[in-house]
Amino acid sequence: MDEQKGSTRGMDDSAQDQALGAELPGGRARPKTGKSEQTRALILETAMRLFQERGYEKTTMRAIAAEAGISVGNTYYYFASKEFLIQGFYDGMTVEHARDATEKLHGHTEFADRLYIALGSWLDCAAPYHEFAAQFFRTAADPNSSLSPFANESHRARATAVGLFRDVLTGSDIAPKLDPELRELLPDLLWLHLMIIVLYWVFDHTPDQERTREFVRRSTPMVAKVVVLSRYRVFRPLVRDVKGLIQDFILPTIGRTAT
Amino acid sequence: MDEQKGSTRGMDDSAQDQALGAELPGGRARPKTGKSEQTRALILETAMRLFQERGYEKTTMRAIAAEAGISVGNTYYYFASKEFLIQGFYDGMTVEHARDATEKLHGHTEFADRLYIALGSWLDCAAPYHEFAAQFFRTAADPNSSLSPFANESHRARATAVGLFRDVLTGSDIAPKLDPELRELLPDLLWLHLMIIVLYWVFDHTPDQERTREFVRRSTPMVAKVVVLSRYRVFRPLVRDVKGLIQDFILPTIGRTAT
């Protein structure tokens, strides 16, 4: 019914050009990408600044355009809607999180510790944006929106995050002791776990989101405990059932097929 | 900071007057409530009809007003915003669900069966609204919105639903065998479980939401199994931990305090 309107008109596939518009040695920019990418970046930076200053709803497209010194129509040339301004932000934050977490993980081998570090790192990275994150969360919750963490458009961010959790697991002491199938499944599960934390975080109005931090602090050891326990014989039937359920019903909806 | 704008101006506390405007024997309506309540109901009915016909976003406030034969401003006299039109709908559906489920539960004693019946009943009641439910789900996901299932304004609907799950449990064969504390906690947990199903349902685009139905069919026995298993000694420490976590971190955020 409703046509999938392209995310941007400025370029057909803006996927793999992260640092492409970076300054070339000669000082001259690429003929095609240069100017265009520059405007695009300018818009995004301005938008993010204003979002943080005034919140998502309070920041009007007109204000963004004015602040960036261009026309309203032009911002729509690069970003199909106000929502799409967020996608860039979301991708960026995910990458930053992965980097920050990987760094902090260095030297730790206990699974519970590693998990706690990864989640704590997310809270650190996301903290500055809490106020306006809550405001645009509703957008992400729309099943039809491309901003939903389950949507195709979020694939890149999701892959980055899941990769991080795979790293959390494989770098830990319990990894080798786990059932291989479960080891394959767990990173996705841990990502889902993060999504739940995010849900909690968004609704958390305590100063500095202290409540969420405490929640993570207390829930992480439990998750670790469950993972460890899952190795024991008694749980095998249940674990098998749950695994099947997740593989058949959850993962397919987030764009993963059982291997 | 932001003032809580009243839900309606037409009446200060529209809580306990469900069937108050019903026809009196004499045919005359109450002096205060009569006309006003009538307009209010007219607006709500019209809105719901249009929502179902065209979807939430496509239905404009102007269209609702026109269709109801009144002015735009007047609808805002009764409903502070477009969102508030949904609250009434949500309350209504919850009540209908409770009634439908209670009826279907009659005669069943096995816990898994009862749970499955209750959840299936929800799917039945919600099915007609799936399309536009998905469209307004984003609104409910806003932490600042009064429509969030966790918000105070949804207290009545939540209480009804939790009550139903309490009934599901107490009417089952395993109820007497459970730890009393857990028995107290479970209804809220089962409600949370429903919320997860709802989340899945909203994102489900298969015809007739068949996928969600299958999901419920397969997950319900597992939930029942976990509940039954929780009685065994080995799990006590874990159960205790989880219980504490939920009581300290989850229930308070949905307006319940530990008893």
Next chain:
DNA sequence: CACAGGTTTTGAACGCGTTCAAAACCAAGC
């Protein structure tokens, strides 16, 4: 009947996200 005080209703207006036809700009080919 007139008046006052409250409730209900109106419709024009505001600010917002978004669209679109037309203009401006730019590089390449003649």
Next chain:
DNA sequence: GCTTGGTTTTGAACGCGTTCAAAACCTGTG
């Protein structure tokens, strides 16, 4: 230089949710 075809930019306009001062409507009281 001029033309051509593409990309980028503009600003007026549209439709929406929402607000608000004023009008209309009640319902009792002097």
